[in-house]
Amino acid sequence: MKRVYNFAAGPSMLPQEALEQAAREMLDFGGTGMCAMEMSHRSKQYQAIFDETEALLRELMHIPDTYSVLFLQGGATGQFAAIPMNLMTGSGTADYVDSGNFAHGAMVEAKKYGSVSVVASSKDDGYAYIPALDPAAFNPNADYFYITTNNTIFGTRYSTLPETGNVPLVADMSSNILSEVFDINRFGVAYAGAQKNVGPAGLTIVIVRRDLLGRAMPNTPKIMDWTLMTEKGSMLNTPPTYAIYMAGLCMKWLKKQGGVEGIEKVNIAKAKLLYDALDDSDFYIAKARPESRSRMNVTFTTPSPELDAEFVKAAAAQDMVSLKGHRLVGGIRASIYNAMPVEGVEKLVKFMKEFEVRNK
Ligand SMILES: *Cc1c(COP(=O)(O)O)cnc(C)c1O
Numbered sequence: 001m002k003r004v005y006n007f008a009a010g011p012s013m014l015p016q017e018a019l020e021q022a023a024r025e026m027l028d029f030g031g032t033g034m035c036a037m038e039m040s041h042r043s044k045q046y047q048a049i050f051d052e053t054e055a056l057l058r059e060l061m062h063i064p065d066t067y068s069v070l071f072l073q074g075g076a077t078g079q080f081a082a083i084p085m086n087l088m089t090g091s092g093t094a095d096y097v098d099s100g101n102f103a104h105g106a107m108v109e110a111k112k113y114g115s116v117s118v119v120a121s122s123k124d125d126g127y128a129y130i131p132a133l134d135p136a137a138f139n140p141n142a143d144y145f146y147i148t149t150n151n152t153i154f155g156t157r158y159s160t161l162p163e164t165g166n167v168p169l170v171a172d173m174s175s176n177i178l179s180e181v182f183d184i185n186r187f188g189v190a191y192a193g194a195q196k197n198v199g200p201a202g203l204t205i206v207i208v209r210r211d212l213l214g215r216a217m218p219n220t221p222k223i224m225d226w227t228l229m230t231e232k233g234s235m236l237n238t239p240p241t242y243a244i245y246m247a248g249l250c251m252k253w254l255k256k257q258g259g260v261e262g263i264e265k266v267n268i269a270k271a272k273l274l275y276d277a278l279d280d281s282d283f284y285i286a287k288a289r290p291e292s293r294s295r296m297n298v299t300f301t302t303p304s305p306e307l308d309a310e311f312v313k314a315a316a317a318q319d320m321v322s323l324k325g326h327r328l329v330g331g332i333r334a335s336i337y338n339a340m341p342v343e344g345v346e347k348l349v350k351f352m353k354e355f356e357v358r359n360k
Helices: 016-024 044-061 075-087 101-110 226-231 241-256 259-279 305-317 342-359
Strands: 067-072 093-098 115-121 145-148 169-172 189-193 204-209 297-301 332-335
Touching: 016 241, 044 067, 044 241, 044 259, 067 226, 075 101, 075 169, 075 189, 075 204, 075 226, 093 101, 101 115, 101 145, 101 169, 204 226, 241 259, 259 297, 259 342, 305 332, 305 342
Parallel strands: 093 115, 093 145, 145 169, 169 189
Antiparallel strands: 067 204, 189 204, 297 332
């Protein structure tokens, strides 16, 4: 059997232990004679899997009962629309920080439902940094304030959260949920597509403070209505059953790593290995500004696009795959989510040094 170090931005590497357990349980989950995939979502057996997964997420992120936790379909992109539909019904306005392609996409979607104000943008410099936020530019009557805590394509991360007072902070955490400790009480809504750092694609996690429920626009589709979904325990229709089961297995693994507190230390160390290698070199160029660097997606280039392509190819020949940068920006991107072992990053750093010597 061959396993590679997979640096893909998402869908991405999963913990081997979780995959092995899924394999063991493929034909017979816990003596039921069924795979979790084959179970009715209305069955007692499946409900137990669902409840355990929610409990694990609440435990790992310290989510109190004042928040509803939803397991939905439709991806983060579905939530780009769900957010305004569920929240933009007070003043009909929202503040957005334009820190990257996904933040921009969320903002464009929200404009269909109300009035959007861009409080800051880093578009001028290719989204290479998290823009400074001036509270004087914030609208105190906005229905919410929107950020993307980690910008997957450009490799940037908020190191401090904005103070938005009574305006609920809404965060797209798709690429750094469960990678670092967040105080969930700072957020009105935190949400994420699972395929970056939680589990397989198909599951979208929405964590919403319960006092924000009951505000949805009347024309909100049922499956996007957080209030209805909360009432129905995420099962107004069929939830992504197997993706939820797999996410649960990944969370069990994460708990054994010392939870989010434990993995955060490992993630800081992994990112440091890579950024130190970039900073020590006059061959590679790190793309994100130092103060905004992501711990999950490390973006860089060699001196030329041709060498970038050669780098990606040569790395793949050594079982380090999917290092090609996003098609919008090119270059190289190493996504090093929770499931990427330190050994994978060490191997990449060693390869980078050898590649530099060969091509300088
Ligand atoms: C990947 C990603 C998305 C899009 O997620 P989908 O599940 O494909 O809709 C949105 N936001 C961020 C930050 C992402 O990394």
